[in-house]
Amino acid sequence: MNLFRNVVFIAAIAGLVAGVVLACMQAYATVPLILKAEVYEQAEGGHSHDHAAAPADTASGNAMSSAAPAASNAMSAATPAPAATAAPAEDEGWAPADGFERFAFNVVSNVVTGIGFALILVAVSEFAGGIGNWRQGVFWGLAGFAIFTLAPGLGLPPELPAMPAADLTQRQIWWVATVIATAIGLGLIAFRKSLPLAILAVALIVAPHIVGAPQPDSFETPIPEGLHHQFVVAVTLTNLVFWLVLGAVAGVVRGRFTGTATSLRDSFA
Amino acid sequence: MNTASVSLGTSVSSQSRFMQLALAALLGTFIIGFVGFSHIDAVHNAGHDNRHSMAFPCH
Numbered sequence: 001m002n003l004f005r006n007v008v009f010i011a012a013i014a015g016l017v018a019g020v021v022l023a024c025m026q027a028y029a030t031v032p033l034i035l036k037a038e039v040y041e042q043a044e045g046g047h048s049h050d051h052a053a054a055p056a057d058t059a060s061g062n063a064m065s066s067a068a069p070a071a072s073n074a075m076s077a078a079t080p081a082p083a084a085t086a087a088p089a090e091d092e093g094w095a096p097a098d099g100f101e102r103f104a105f106n107v108v109s110n111v112v113t114g115i116g117f118a119l120i121l122v123a124v125s126e127f128a129g130g131i132g133n134w135r136q137g138v139f140w141g142l143a144g145f146a147i148f149t150l151a152p153g154l155g156l157p158p159e160l161p162a163m164p165a166a167d168l169t170q171r172q173i174w175w176v177a178t179v180i181a182t183a184i185g186l187g188l189i190a191f192r193k194s195l196p197l198a199i200l201a202v203a204l205i206v207a208p209h210i211v212g213a214p215q216p217d218s219f220e221t222p223i224p225e226g227l228h229h230q231f232v233v234a235v236t237l238t239n240l241v242f243w244l245v246l247g248a249v250a251g252v253v254r255g256r257f258t259g260t261a262t263s264l265r266d267s268f269a
Numbered sequence: 270m271n272t273a274s275v276s277l278g279t280s281v282s283s284q285s286r287f288m289q290l291a292l293a294a295l296l297g298t299f300i301i302g303f304v305g306f307s308h309i310d311a312v313h314n315a316g317h318d319n320r321h322s323m324a325f326p327c328h
Contacts, residue, residue: 004289030322095314109316119297123290158324171326
């Protein structure tokens, strides 16, 4: 399992670096917008994550929203709620406290996500000869960004809390199907020098968007349009940097393996 | 196509090579599935900001 171990090693380092970078970018770019949206969410009295119990964030606006939920809860229970609020009470159960604990858990889940994506990226790239250096890594990262962020994000734009959305499982199925179709499409374009296959590739990339992502029954939301737009831009750009870092670091670390003498490479076995 | 000389773990057979790479990709898929797609509340809450910021389908 020499190869497996090398792939895991490269992925672990790349995922760690890219995950920490992403978490730091999120702390400035996306998490403040999520916190703003949660104020609207709690004011609306709909689905809530119950971060209000935490001490750190109380000054930022929870006080203003705490009066509203009781009244509007009764209302939203009576009216036919949109899909998002009709979901079972997700706010039950444990959640990290706001402030440092929440940031720490975000770093951990970013690193774990990074390692997961890095494992897929490194393993798939090995089939195509491997990521030779940081520059090739940047291009592999671009492909990952297109597959995992751009393509699913077209049909299912990044959501803020309190935004209406269709059934979760259906959206997850569409997300996964779009990722697979886009990945196969890009792979065909990149590695098969055949016009019919390139046409098939374009069809594969376009098809999920013709089928269309599951949409909510109602687009009514307390979240201002401007806040959501800001969030979409922030998510897309932070993910772009994440993928470029992930690919580049994977290329650099892999170069350390292959760049050294064969004897050293085998000594990992 | 002299890619073998710059590949990782060149000493393994091509079948073993395929299995090991597939296993690594599968492991990555499971990790993403757990962090980004799990319906377990505690997992969802722990990775909440990450899920939103990675544009995983959420809620």
